[in-house]
Amino acid sequence: IGTMIDGDYDFLIKLLALGDSGVGKTTFLYRYTDNKFNPKFITTVGIDFREKRVVYNSAGPNGTTGKTFKVHLQLWDTAGQERFRSLTTAFFRDAMGFLLMFDLTSQQSFLNVRNWMSKAQERTFLENKLILVCPSPSFLESIRMLHPKKHLHFKEKYVVPYFETSAATGHNVEKAVITLLDLIMKRMEQCVDKTPVSDAANGGNSKLDPEKTEEKKCAC
């Protein structure tokens, strides 16, 4: 039964959390998947992952609701510690989107966002990936004023959506993940729309194979 349930989804989406050690990556993902808060700090050794199923409604024409897809979210949790760096960065390539995190109470972790961005860039074609920046745990007005538009700008090239989240209260946690998922799904739909083999040509089978979608190596 387990295997049957395991395969029962339309899309497999891989997201990866990155950022300094202690910024709250594990705690954020735990809040998202289990809706619980863990106040203890147990540093991640190497890499870990959590999973969650969500239902995604694509937008149809003129604001109508389009198709509904079952999405299997694989959330990779990387160790922030330097000693695991070569192991964790090897996983960057397969991620479809990144949750880049810093701690609003740690200026150093904010300054390091830029370094994490470069590391992700070295190991992926960043243009094809989506990044969200989520600080935790709570709010500091001084940092918030740095980017009032809720976007961070990197090298004038990348503008990344920005969310202030709290794993303790759950504030914005789901919203951040769903926003990233939404951006990825929209891009995938664009890719599928551009491919010559349409659903109709596929015998009317509207079930999209995530592996095949990936194989198409669409440049969008």
Ligand SMILES: Nc1nc2c(ncn2[C@@H]2O[C@H](COP(=O)(O)OP(=O)(O)OP(=O)(O)O)[C@@H](O)[C@H]2O)c(=O)[nH]1
């Ligand atoms: N109050 C509060 N504490 C948080 C929040 N997020 C994380 N923490 C705490 O910060 C500590 C570190 O959190 P982790 O999630 O283990 O940090 P990490 O980024 O996964 O660390 P590494 O695995 O070493 O990379 C824990 O004690 C958490 O309880 C938050 O949103 N609010």
